[in-house]
Amino acid sequence: AQSVAQPEDQVKVAEGNPLTVKCTYSVSGNPYLFWYVQYPNRGLQFLLKYITGDNLVKGSYGFEAEFNKSQTSFHLKKPSALVSDSALYFCAVRDIGRAGGYNKLIFGAGTRLAVHP
């Protein structure tokens, strides 16, 4: 079965410092990986995805993620954090266990990012 783990419940970082939110995955084949962000009382906003190709994926709002196949990781990064980046971040993998590749996403538990001034 496919799964995603976010080992940190919370990450704290000072504004202007680089941030990393960790994600590891377990899949039987090639992974389709996603990062989403959730602000209070809002739905999930898509940040970026890895399907194939370059291991460094660039996304919205200055975020990027590094896919590492040997470590089965897909960590989210940003060179310089903003207070407005404070939110709940979810890593997800698409379940392609069934033939046809449906749209079921399996989410990690989420990591709360707190950026302080």
Added chain:
Amino acid sequence: KAGVTQTPRYLIKTRGQQVTLSCSPISGHRSVSWYQQTPGQGLQFLFEYFSETQRNKGNFPGRFSGRQFSNSRSEMNVSTLELGDSALYLCASSPSSGGTYEQYFGPGTRLTVT
């Protein structure tokens, strides 16, 4: 383009009642998926509809059902509500089922069961 819309945004129901939630996908998107978000279980997949057909179903009891209309709008229904059904219900749309597309989420419907 307008995003995914969900109605109502907030709902309070009593145990034993039933509820219907609505989702309008982004124009041109034909796949709609539903997720339940709770503090204890996190985000869990309920089901996906594509071209009015259920493509996939999560591990939820039969009290949870859904449908999709010819204009791709979707509804989900929960019958005989239980306290544990209190959650944020999110729908997501995508141009297709499968492929390399990401899904776009609506703001959710907050259901409280008393």
